[in-house]
Every structure is written in structure tokens, then in C-alpha cells.
Amino acid sequence: MTESSLTTSLASTSLWRNLRVLIVTSCTGEKRFKPTSQLTLEDFKDLARLQFRSNELAEFACLASQMYTGLQHLRLMEGVELLRQSCGKKAVDLLILSAGYGLIPENQMIVPYEVTFNIMKGPEIDEWAEFLEVHQAFEKAIVGYDLVFLLLGEKYLRSLRLPVETQTEQTLIFLASKTSASYVRHLTAKTFVVTLSNLEAKHYRYGLVGLKGFLLKRFAESVSTEAELLHRVYEKPEVFTQSLERIPTKLELPEVTVNSIHEKKVGNNSKEDKFIPIPDLPPSPNIHLGMQYFIPEWDDRVDPGYDFLKDVSTPNRNLYENDVYAHEIFTIPNYDGILVSKVVVEDSKTKKAKINEIGIHKFIHFQGSVMGDCGAFGYFKEEVPPYNTEEILDYYDSLGFNYGVSIDHLIVGQFSEPGIRETRYSLTIKNAEDFIQKHRIGGYNFTPIGAVQGWNPESYAKAVKAYIDMGYEYIALGGLARTPSKQIIEILKEIHPYLTSRTRLHLFGIARINAIPAFRHLGVTSFDSASPLRGAWLDPKANYYTLSGKKHAAVRIPFVDKYSIRIKHLLNNGFSRDDLLLLEQKAIQSLRKFDIGNLSIDETLQLLLAYDELLELPRDGKVDPKAKERRQKLHKVMYRELLQDKPWKYCDCKICQIIGVEAVIFRGNDRNRRRGFHNTYVFYKQFQEFLQSEKQHEH
Ligand SMILES: [Zn+2]
Known part of the structure; x- marks a missing residue:
């Protein structure tokens, strides 16, 4: 930013700091919690009954801003957050038009309910909206705001029963469907309707369902790069649409936020991953230990002198010495540590000899944390693992690993049949016990990690409990790389009661951005996966x-x-x-x-x-x-x-x-x-x- 543009934006900062913004959005059917006994329309009709039923549902109570998990709401909340980052926390207020509660502030505590205007017929909407006093509440709520955004579907818009009293110095921007635009009428305020249809959904490349929230977020991104924008839109609301055409380059919020949790929905035309809801359990006692990402290493090097224009490699280069790893290209590594499997160390004789000579850190040109494991996938068809504990302890120690994983045996495919699985399970536990005992006696420097295998939540949890009793402070769950996230959650829920504030928990082979909030909540402190890396050439479409x-x-x-x-x-x-x-x-x-x-x-x-x-x-x-x-x-x-x-x-x-x-x-x-x-x-x-x-x- 040049000095002069800095001065301009600072000057305008003081202008728009006084601009008060209100956003009104509708409730969504998708909610954070869906108990079978959630509130219904009948419950809202009688105050005493509402109170009684709400108490019954108290365990599901949460802030209105966090209750809704529909796409419109999630994107909107990201936008609101961005606006607050740019203009200050108090510059933006948010109200939610709930078909159960009426018009409520974002910080009101509510319990799950199943009421929507969307399935009501016209007269029903009018009658129910009158009972909820939506019209009066809305008229009162917008007093004093300069700029009001309304993100309401047709039936919600109807429930407002416009017009309401507004001021000429106010600007109202409606994001609404073509058919519902007719409900916006006779307002004194400057009014602008952004009409949305499938055409716009296609244009902005976002599903119609969450489009209003997505556009508000996109606008917020533009505000964060152009300080004057909010004021310009207030003066001339048409500018809002123009601002959406700009492609935001920086300050883009990730699609992942703690609030971005919504249930899987079939037939959704949005491209993003669906978030796994955070289970309704208290956060794990080890949550303060943070969360780390390890990348599994598999000779992931490139030729630093590659000539792209001529498509030729550096002549006479030595693959081990000249080629570079990602962490040598990036100033800050894109991972907190590296996982190296024994099978990878030993996949060639030259390589093995070289690592034995210079140690693991020097070989991979990395001074950060390096975790070693035996690479159970390399021998899962064998009856027993081809290693013994003593040699593995020495291997980790002599090569300078920071963490070493005990010898496990995978329980997958045909090896998860009853009879075989129990054998592999006990063998893995026995190895872990042997490993920590000998580690203690040998006075090794690396941190021991106990590897767990299992076939259901109970078997995993039983082993974790046993490992904690053995003295492990770092435990890794294996065999789950292909397990659906929901099943992993079930396993983690079963383990949850045993975790202490000192227990670290690793997931082998799993990096699912949509499940990370839930995993973290349930006590996972580290994970590894090469899928972002390898997806670049293994995924035919999304690479x-x-x-x-x-x-x-x-x-x-x-x-x-x-x-x-x-x-x-x-x-x-x-x-x-x-x-x-x-x-x-x-x-x-x-x-x-x-x-x-x-x-x-x-x-x-x-x-x-x-x-x-x-x-x-x-x-x-x-x-x-x-x-x-x-x-x-x-x-x-x-x-x-x-x-x-x-x-x-x-x-x-x-x-x-x-x-x-x-x-x-x-x-x-x-x-x-x-x-x-x-x-x-x-x-x-x-x-x-x-x-x-x-x-x-x-x-
Ligand atoms: Zn890039």
C-alpha cells in the first residue's frame, strides 16, 4: 500500500467507523443439534409450555449465531466475522428471523426447534408472523442503523409485512429471489434489491441454497481490502453488486471455522466438504496441547534447477544431494513434523546406508520433529511383524528420531475376522508394553508412542486405557486411514473418558479438513497424511x-x-x-x-x-x-x-x-x-x- 492510499483509507476509516450496519438473516433448517424432542410450533404458542419444554432441552441450548448450520448461515457468519475484523466488533449487528422465536439477536440462547415459514401457506405465514410480532419487531430493530442488509427467502420476507417506517438517510439492501422482490415496497429509505436466481448461482459459482450468505461474505472480503467500500455502498447501493465481481486475493477466510459444522446433505450443489458436527461431549482434557500435522515422507524431492521452459533437469545431478524437499523451498515448513516409516528408510540399500551414516534429520534436511514408525502397511500380510522391540528401539535411537512408535500389526481386510483380529490385537498391546518397559530401562532419548489397533470403538478404547496405565503419554491409533470419519468419531468418543490432560493422541493416515474440528474436540493432538501432496498426481480431477x-x-x-x-x-x-x-x-x-x-x-x-x-x-x-x-x-x-x-x-x-x-x-x-x-x-x-x-x- 502506498503512503497516499494509506492516508486515504485512514481518513475514510473515521468516516465509516460511524456507519452502523445491521444484517437480518433467516433461520435455517439445518441445526447444530437435532434431538427428536426438539420444539415444535405448538410449543411456541404457549409461554409456560415453551419454558417447560426449553428446560427439557437445556443440554442442547446454544447461541443463536451457533445454532444454525445451513450453508447461508455458515457463509454469512464468516462474512460477519470479516466485517468485524475490518470495521470493529461493534460496527455490525446481526439479527436472525426465526420462524419459532421471531426476530432475535445473535447472542440469544435458544434450543433446537423445527419450525419454518417455508412450509406454510400465505395466510398461515401472515397469521403466525402476527403472533410473533415480526413486523413490529423489525420496525423497531432497524431504528438508528445506516445500512441494513436483508438475507431473507420469499416467505420470510413476506412475514415482515413491509412497508415499515424507515428514514431517507437509511439504505436497505435486500438479497432476494426474483419472485419475492414484490414484497419489498413503499420504503422511504434508499432501497436496493439484489435479485438472485439460478443464473446468479451459476455466475458466482455457488449453490442457490447458500448464495445469499456467500455473497455477503464475498462483499465482506472486498470491504477488507477496500476500506471505503462500505461507505460507497451506503451512498450508492448499486456498488454492492459491482463489488462482488472483484476476485479477493488476500484475507480470504478459510471455509473451515469452528462454526462451520453442518450435517451431510444429499444433492447439494455446493462444492465444499461437509463438516462433521462436533459431538456433544465436553472438550477433551488434553485440548491445551494443541494440534500438529505430520507429513509422511516418501522421497518427496524435486530438482531445484529444473528448466521448465526447455523441460530439462539439472545435468549430472545427484538425487540425494541436489534435490530439495518442500521445507527447503518454503521459508516456514507446511507441516509441524515429518513421519518416516522404516520400510521407506529401507527401500534401497544406498539410501539405508546413507541414513545409517548421517542420521534421519540430516538425510531429510529437516531439523524439526521426526516421528518414526515401522510402516505396518508394509508387512500386514505377514503372520507376525518382521521386527523385534530391541532392534526397533535401537533403530529409533541411533538414527536420532524424536518420536518412535511401537510395533503394531494391522487389523484390516481379511485380518479383521474374529479369531485373527484378537491375535493381532493382543500382539500389538504386548509389543507396546514391551516397548515402553525397555525404553524406560534403556534410558532412550526419543519419546515412545504406543500404537493401537482395533476393530470397534470398545477394542480401541480398551487398549488406550491399558496404554495410559502402562505410562504412555503419546498414543497413536492405526488402521483407520480408510475408515469413514463418522466411525472414527465413534471410536474417539469411546476413548474420550480415558484421556488425561497429558495424553497426546495421534491419528495415522488421516487429514480430513472437514473432520478436524470434531477430532480436535475429542482429543486428537496430531495426525499425518500425504493426501494433499499425493493427490496432486493421484487424484484425476481435484489435484x-x-x-x-x-x-x-x-x-x-x-x-x-x-x-x-x-x-x-x-x-x-x-x-x-x-x-x-x-x-x-x-x-x-x-x-x-x-x-x-x-x-x-x-x-x-x-x-x-x-x-x-x-x-x-x-x-x-x-x-x-x-x-x-x-x-x-x-x-x-x-x-x-x-x-x-x-x-x-x-x-x-x-x-x-x-x-x-x-x-x-x-x-x-x-x-x-x-x-x-x-x-x-x-x-x-x-x-x-x-x-x-x-x-x-x-x-
Ligand atoms: Zn500455490
Whole structure:
């Protein structure tokens, strides 16, 4: 920011600091709690009965701002938070129009209820709204506010029974559907209606269901980068719509906040992950220990001198010595620690010898925490693990690991049958006991971690309890990488009573941003997963992450000269190498030209697809024409979206800053793994922002 623009925005700060903003939103059907005995319409009709029933439901009581978990509400709350960050906590007030409680402030304690205007007929709405005194409450509530935003669906808007008394110096902005715009009438205040339909949902690329909240959030993002905006909208409400067109670059709130918890909904057209609700248990006693992300290591290095324009590697480079890890590219690592499995250490003789010589930290060029485990997935088919406790203790110790995990045996697939599972379970527990005893006697420096396996909540919990009794202060749950989050939650709930304020709890192989709030609440203090990294080349569609939660597909432009099965097939079928090379180069060049603004989206897309349409993988030597058509259709849509959004231009990570558009080309280790580094950056940032937002909520 230049000095002069700083002065301007400071000057206007004092202007809009006095601007009072009110937001009125509707209640949503999705709520944080859904007890079967929630309040119904009948309960709201009689005050004594309402009180009695509310007491019955007291355990589900929470602030109105936190009760609703529908998309509109979640996005809106993120917007409100942002506005408060920009304009001060008191600058914005929020009221919720509840079909049960009437018009209520966000900080009112309420219990779950199931009443909505949406299923009532016109006269019913009028009658019930009159009982709730919605009209009078609204008229009274807006007095003294300069700028009022209303995010109400048709039936909620009807319940206001406009007009109400307003002032000429007030500005009211309605976000409403086309059909409901007619309810907005005869207001003295400056009035502006932003009409929303499927067309707008498509334009803003957000589902109609939560669109009002999403747009308010988007507006708040613009306010956070342009201080005068709020005042300009107050003067000229049309500016509101214009402000939505700007693509926010910074200060974007993550989709993950502690409030972003809502139930799974089928058929929702929004692209984001659905949040797992936080179970109704007190926070785990170890919550003060924080939460850490470990990345599993698997030779995730790139050539630092790779020439992207010529597509050539550094000549004569030594893979171990010249290549760099993500943490050598980023100033701050995108993880709190690294997990190295014994099977990975030993996957080549040279590597094993090198690590034995210089130790684990030096080998991976990382001075932070390194956790070691045996990599149970490497031997799960064996009857017993191929290691014994003494050798493992020495291994961790001599290589300098900070944490070492006891020897476990996976209980998965055919090995989770009754009879086999019990054997593996007791063996894992016995190993853990042996491990901590010998660790104590041997006076080792690393922290021992007891690995737990199990097949249901009870078996996991029983082992955790036993480990705590053995003296473990760090316990890791294994075998859950493919288990649905809901089942993991059930296991964690069962473990919850045994955790102490000193117990650390690790989840192996799980990084699900949508479950992190719930996991953390239930006592998970660390987890590891390579999926953001490896998704960059293993996920066919969602392989480039963005902070908004949206994931893009990188453009596949495989090397003609690195014979892949696709290229081989084409050459065998009469395509000339020169023709293919031309298509390949044109595709790459088109992206680079597009990047600097020298080629339109359509022209670029045409050149990308000209190469891409040849690339459907043959089965038994032949390409299925239907599969080919599917691929073309899909890629056309995905690549267009990528070109429209240009996410690499808005990412502030080191990778995108340095290699730009090359990061969204699916092509070889040096681009794909770098894109994985970018994904890890995005994931870790979302995770950090969640921890941050949690802190803010505590205060
Ligand atoms: Zn990036």
C-alpha cells in the first residue's frame, strides 16, 4: 500500500467507523443439534409450555449465531466475522428471523426447534408472523442503523409485512429471489434489491441454497481490502453488486471455522466438504496441547534447477544431494513434523546406508520433529511383524528420531475376522508394553508412542486405557486411514473418558479438513497424511487445491518423448512423433500465452483439447470411443473452469509465485510434486486458520 492510499483509507476509516450496519438473516433448517424432542410450533404458542419444554432441552441450548448450520448461515457468519475484523466488533449487528422465536439477536440462547415459514401457506405465514410480532419487531430493530442488509427467502420476507417506517438517510439492501422482490415496497429509505436466481448461482459459482450468505461474505472480503467500500455502498447501493465481481486475493477466510459444522446433505450443489458436527461431549482434557500435522515422507524431492521452459533437469545431478524437499523451498515448513516409516528408510540399500551414516534429520534436511514408525502397511500380510522391540528401539535411537512408535500389526481386510483380529490385537498391546518397559530401562532419548489397533470403538478404547496405565503419554491409533470419519468419531468418543490432560493422541493416515474440528474436540493432538501432496498426481480431477476449498484439475500434457502407455498406443496406431510433438508444444505454449494475457480462453482451450482428445488410455490396445467422449466432455469443463479462475495467479505460495502457470500442468515429477507442495501449503494454511479461528472464539 502506498503512503497516499494509506492516508486515504485512514481518513475514510473515521468516516465509516460511524456507519452502523445491521444484517437480518433467516433461520435455517439445518441445526447444530437435532434431538427428536426438539420444539415444535405448538410449543411456541404457549409461554409456560415453551419454558417447560426449553428446560427439557437445556443440554442442547446454544447461541443463536451457533445454532444454525445451513450453508447461508455458515457463509454469512464468516462474512460477519470479516466485517468485524475490518470495521470493529461493534460496527455490525446481526439479527436472525426465526420462524419459532421471531426476530432475535445473535447472542440469544435458544434450543433446537423445527419450525419454518417455508412450509406454510400465505395466510398461515401472515397469521403466525402476527403472533410473533415480526413486523413490529423489525420496525423497531432497524431504528438508528445506516445500512441494513436483508438475507431473507420469499416467505420470510413476506412475514415482515413491509412497508415499515424507515428514514431517507437509511439504505436497505435486500438479497432476494426474483419472485419475492414484490414484497419489498413503499420504503422511504434508499432501497436496493439484489435479485438472485439460478443464473446468479451459476455466475458466482455457488449453490442457490447458500448464495445469499456467500455473497455477503464475498462483499465482506472486498470491504477488507477496500476500506471505503462500505461507505460507497451506503451512498450508492448499486456498488454492492459491482463489488462482488472483484476476485479477493488476500484475507480470504478459510471455509473451515469452528462454526462451520453442518450435517451431510444429499444433492447439494455446493462444492465444499461437509463438516462433521462436533459431538456433544465436553472438550477433551488434553485440548491445551494443541494440534500438529505430520507429513509422511516418501522421497518427496524435486530438482531445484529444473528448466521448465526447455523441460530439462539439472545435468549430472545427484538425487540425494541436489534435490530439495518442500521445507527447503518454503521459508516456514507446511507441516509441524515429518513421519518416516522404516520400510521407506529401507527401500534401497544406498539410501539405508546413507541414513545409517548421517542420521534421519540430516538425510531429510529437516531439523524439526521426526516421528518414526515401522510402516505396518508394509508387512500386514505377514503372520507376525518382521521386527523385534530391541532392534526397533535401537533403530529409533541411533538414527536420532524424536518420536518412535511401537510395533503394531494391522487389523484390516481379511485380518479383521474374529479369531485373527484378537491375535493381532493382543500382539500389538504386548509389543507396546514391551516397548515402553525397555525404553524406560534403556534410558532412550526419543519419546515412545504406543500404537493401537482395533476393530470397534470398545477394542480401541480398551487398549488406550491399558496404554495410559502402562505410562504412555503419546498414543497413536492405526488402521483407520480408510475408515469413514463418522466411525472414527465413534471410536474417539469411546476413548474420550480415558484421556488425561497429558495424553497426546495421534491419528495415522488421516487429514480430513472437514473432520478436524470434531477430532480436535475429542482429543486428537496430531495426525499425518500425504493426501494433499499425493493427490496432486493421484487424484484425476481435484489435484490443485485452493484456499476457498475449491479444487481444480491440472491440465494433462504428457511428454511425447517419455514413452507412456498413451503415447505408445498413438505411435503404434500410425501417429507420427513429429505431429504429436507439435500438439504437445502448442498445448504448453498456449497456456503460457494465456497466462500473460496473449490468448483468449477459447483459443487456449482449443489447443489444449487438440492434444488431450488423443490421450484416452487404451484398454487391450484399443480406445473405447465412449470413454474418449466422456474424457473430452469432462476435460473441456474442468479446463475451462481452471482458465476462468486462474487460481495460480492468486496463490501466494512459493511454488505458484516462482513457477506460476507451470504448477497447473500435469506433467512429470517436477511439476506434479511441486503442485503437491502447493496443495500441502493450502491444506496447512486452512488447518492453521482453523486453529487461529478457534483461539479467537475462545476470547
Ligand atoms: Zn500455490
